[in-house]
Amino acid sequence: MREIQYEEFEEKIIEIRRTSKVTKGGKNLSFRVVAIVGNKNGKVGLGIGKAREVPEAIRKAIADAKKNVIEVPIINGTIPHEVIGRQDASKVLLRPAAPGTGIIAGGTVRAVVELAGIQNILTKALGSTNPLNLAMATINGLKELLDPRKVAKLRDITVEEVYKGVRREGNA
Structure with a gap:
């Protein structure tokens, strides 16, 4: 162990x-x-x-x-991409936000996101607002996030190409 x-x-x-x-x-x-x-x-x-x-x-x-x-990938104080976390009847929409936005979230989701170290994020609780399910849905959403550096390495492209969605000649 x-x-x-x-x-x-x-x-x-x-x-x-x-x-x-x-x-x-x-x-x-x-x-x-x-x-x-x-x-x-x-x-x-x-x-x-x-x-x-x-x-x-x-x-x-x-x-x-x-x-x-x-482990949660954080880029420039926010998450790399939009994601929906699900747990039972609860859904949490997590969206990256521009610097200076702050944490736009309710109590349960705010607690999870703050302790993860995210400074700018937009969230919305959809469905049930049971505190345990909301916290688990937020954690599930954060688990689904992909680090752009790892994605770039897997696809054998640069990080800028991951963000911009640029296609190389011959890969179309």
């Missing part, structure tokens, strides 16, 4: 939900916490923790988030 090096991650709690299970002896209360961790430099992770007490659930959620960190 490989050892994971943790950088200094910032943590944000998105949701704390009280759940109860009815048993013969009464109701058993527990808590579900959804947490986001990120280094504001292209790495972000989502975690869920469940426990009888809130602090324990928070600890579990943050530990889970650190295990599920993904």
Whole structure:
């Protein structure tokens, strides 16, 4: 098993939900916490923790988030291209934005995008606005992003040609 090096991650709690299970002896209360961790430099992770007490659930959620960190390609403070992230009934449209635009997003999507280190982005939540599904849809959208440098290398063209869509003679 490989050892994971943790950088200094910032943590944000998105949701704390009280759940109860009815048993013969009464109701058993527990808590579900959804947490986001990120280094504001292209790495972000989502975690869920469940426990009888809130602090324990928070600890579990943050530990889970650190295990599920993904790499996000960021070019000039924004994402390289438009993408739609999906999770169950939630959809999140993520669009690159010009410098100075800022983060145009609701609470859940904003938390994920901020901790990923994106400074300029346009987002829109479509469908269900359940905080857990929105966070997962945002993470799924960020996972789908392709780094232009990797695309250029795969296609054996320059990064400028990836952006401009230039075709070479003989490849048409």
